[in-house]
Amino acid sequence: MNFKIFRRIANSPIFDRVALVMAIILLLSITMVLFNQIRTLNTSADQVSHSLTVDKEINSLFSQYDLMESAEFRSVILKDTTFEESYIDRKIEGDQILGRLQRLMESDTHQKEHLESVTKLKDSFHSTLTALHGKVNPSYADSTAMVYVDRAGKLLKDLRGLKQEMLKSNQDFLQDQLATYRRLTFLTPLTTLLLALFSIIVFTIAFFRLRRQKNQIQSSEMLLQNIVQSTDNIMNFYEPIYDSNGTVVDFKVVFANICNRDYLNLEPKDLVGKPISEVFPFVLKNNELQRMIDCYNRDETIDFERMVDVDGENYWFHTFVKAVDEGLLEVVRNNTEEFNAKESLLKANQELEVQNFIMMEAKKVAKIGSYTWNVENGPPEISDNFYRLLGCEPGKFVPTMDNYREFIHPEDLNDFDQYGEWQREQKKPRNYTYRIVTKQGKVKHLRTKGEFIEKEGESVLMGVVQDVTEQIAAENAMRVKNLELQRSNVELESFNRVVSHDLQEPLRKIQMFISRIDDSEMDRLSDRGKRYFDKINKVAARMQSLIRNLLTYSRIDNTHDNFEHIALDELLLKVQEDQSERINALEAELVWEAMPEVQGVVFQLEQLFSNLISNSLKYHSSEEAPKISIKSEQVAWDTIEAQFFKSAKIYHKITYTDNGIGFDNKNADKIFEVFQRLHPKTKYSGTGIGLAICKKIVENHRGYIHASGELGKGSVFTIYLPS
Incomplete structure (x- = not known):
């Protein structure tokens, strides 16, 4: 479990950032250490060089003193004054060396004290040698010269003692600097090597981690690209287009996924680089373009509904617009089906409300009521119109069976009880008509039909009642009408028989006699008689046609x-x-x-x-x-x-x-x-x-x-x- 946690931490981007910061700090620290070591090494080398220079200058200085002493002693021994120039040269050079030593030992207090002592002895040494030089005479020997020779030898001995002290002090300092130098010359390459190795390790690790992260980023980009291209939503990215005053006036399409083709019949490659007002002209409607510009300027997110006409068909889209990375990300979801379903649901709800209203009114018009009764648990529930059928306001009484029986017509009460008992036993639907006496004393005929259904594990009786008083009255009237119709049909059949036989028989005889008169008596008639006879013939023929058509019409059933x-x-x-x-x-x-x-x-x-x-x-x-x-x-x-x-x-x-x-x-x-x-x-x-x-x-x-x-x-x- 801990290993998993460690691995999760090690693979997290925060770990990379922390490791990178620590590596940079460590590299800077090692670099500073190396820099200090190199600077110290340079300083140590300078100090060693300085010590060697000081040592050289000390030896040179005291060599000059030895040479000055030798020159003066030679002049005393040889009684020769020609060495004066050589002495002066040595003195000048010695003073120069002493000046250089003073500059070299300016920061060394101990050596400065030695130099001050050397300066004093040097002055006494010069004074002694100068006095000794005045005693040199080639013609004779001055007995006091030896006194100055002894004094000069003593001073020179003191100077040599200072020389040894200065050399020893310089040697000690030199040894310390050499030891430091040797240590630094060992540590500096080692530190450099460690720094190089650490740098190689850090950058190797960084390289592989960066490579892995690059691969992960590429995989993520491919995954994101696949998601963007496979999503059911239109996803576009736009960059702003500015006018000469630096004001955003439009947006340019930078990226568009394939859903533009699926929903809008627009190829993504044809959209890239073009203004959205050109490729999506519908953004100019309803002030959408200005809203998108305001969204970008205010760095906010907006959403709105839009209707787009695609090839003569209307589609509804829900659009989300967000300002990101110097541009706008637009995600458009096609909710045409949802909108249509919503519209259909709204329409269905409206229709349902209308139907419910119609149903309520229809119940009133049709004089229908309904009831629900859990026989084993409590009284029935009856509709408002059921109350009205009983002549009561809705909820006027508790509809228990005992209360309802008070409305049953006394002559039908026994049959009503038997019907209820039969229905509870058989649990079968059956029409039953009975009479009630309303609250106002009016007698009505009610027809009921109930059926038992299973509801929440219990048997519930559900049914309807209808006021059929007028229907029964109409049925009774219909029976009377049917009897009258049957009597009329009998009379019509009798009429048909009369028409087909009794009426046609005289007509046939008339036509027969007309035919006989036409054959035998027509020539004896006057012209007027002939005209009258012709009219009689035509009227008879027309009457025969009329009777035939009446029979045809009456026989069509x-x-x-x-x-x-x-x-x-x-x-x-x-x-x-x-x-x-x-x-x-x-x-x-x-x-x-x-x-x-x-x-x-x-x-x-x-x-x-x-x-x-x-x-x-x-x-x-x-x-x-x-x-x-x-x-x-x-x-x-x-x-x-x-x-x-x-x-x-x-x-x-x-x-x-x-x-x-x-x-x-x-x-x-x-x-x-x-x-x-x-x-x-x-x-x-x-x-x-x-x-x-x-x-x-x-x-x-x-x-x-x-x-x-x-x-x-x-x-x-x-x-x-x-x-």
Whole structure:
């Protein structure tokens, strides 16, 4: 555990910084020590050189004294005065040497004392030698000269004693300096070597650590690059663009990741080096560019939502902008799905609120209440509208079973208790209707249905109640109406029998007698009689057509048991063949495209198209031959503008067009009514039931038909039949 901690510390950047600081301090310390050693070594060398110079100068000085003594003694012994010049030269040189020694020994107090003694002895020595020199006479010998010779010898001996002391003192100093010098000459190379080795070690360690850190940085940069490039966010870095006054006016793209291509269809390499106002023109909207400039100037972070149009589609982005390293880092997250989900959730919440409101209102309108009852634990919970059904304000009483039983109609109380017992035992849903007496004494019929469900490990009864008082009253009224309808149907069937047999039988006899009169008695009639007879014949024929159409109309019912697959192409061929005589007589043109197969009753659909074609031939234009066109296409139910109950998702839209006399479009609905005619019967024959039959046939096939027209330009009938 401690090793791990040590390794973690050793690998931390702080350790590198501390180690580097310590290495620098240690290098500086060793360098200072080495510098001091070298300086001390130089000083020691100078001192050794100085000592040797002093030693040399001391020997030279006292050699001069010895030479001066020898010269004076020689002049005394040889009685020769020619050595005076040599003595003076030695004296001058000795004084010069003494001056140099004084300068060399200026910092040595002990030696300075010796020099002061030497100076005094030197002066006495010179005085003695000078006096001795005055006693030298070549012609005779002065007896006092020997006195000065003895004195000079004694002074010279004292000087030699000082010389020995000075030399000894200088030798001691020299030995100390030599010892220091030898020590320094040993330590300095060793210190230099240690410094060099330490430097090599430090820089080797530093090199490898820096290399490792460089590799780590490169790995981190590669990892960061991969993260930046693989992130789902747009990541861009911008540098500011300044105007001549040094004010930031825009930003230049320095880096852009590949998400710019994924979300904005912009290649990253094409963005680099360009102003963002050029490559991202949407930053000019909503003052975004100025906000980014303010963010950079204030060194802050901002975020905002933006909507961007990409190839005509709107995307929502949440943008984070942060001022870093003399630029702006922008991170853009695509939250279009989140925004859409939020919008959808908001819309769903709004719709839910509306639905809840509608549900509450619907409960009021539909007179519905609800209840939840944990049978084993406490009283039921009933809705506010349940209270209202009982004639009470919500929460007016505690809805225990005993309290609720007080509202049950006394005649239904026993059955109500049995129903409750059965439901608790069987735990099955079942509709049950009973009566209550409201707080105001009004009797209502309630229908309830409950079901047991498991909720939090317990069996809970949940159900609804509905006020069906009006429904029951309506059902009772409906029973009465049904009885009346059954009676009407019986009467209608009787009417059909009368029409089909009793009415047609006299008509057939009338037509028979008309035919006989026409064959045998027509020539005996006057012209007026013939005209009256012709009108009788036409009225009888029209009455027969009217009775036939009434029977056809009444026999079209809403049952679909006899529906079958019908190919409309084949059906139209049959209708065309049936109408061929009139078509050829009028030189009419009847064309249709490939027609679909539908479910229906064959003879009814034949009647539908036969009536339409017959109608077009009857009301044809007097200026051109009739032209009838029939087209078909499939359409979705929600694209049909016509208002009718749509029971199928796909419909066959059949468009029937003619070039007849047309009609005023304000009568588009009127033409489908029974016995409705838009033209006088004296000009166009007919009963006024044909299009009513068409409408009833289409409605019997769960379809819809409507007409449009224009006077003098023809008519268009549009039929929708379920696919």
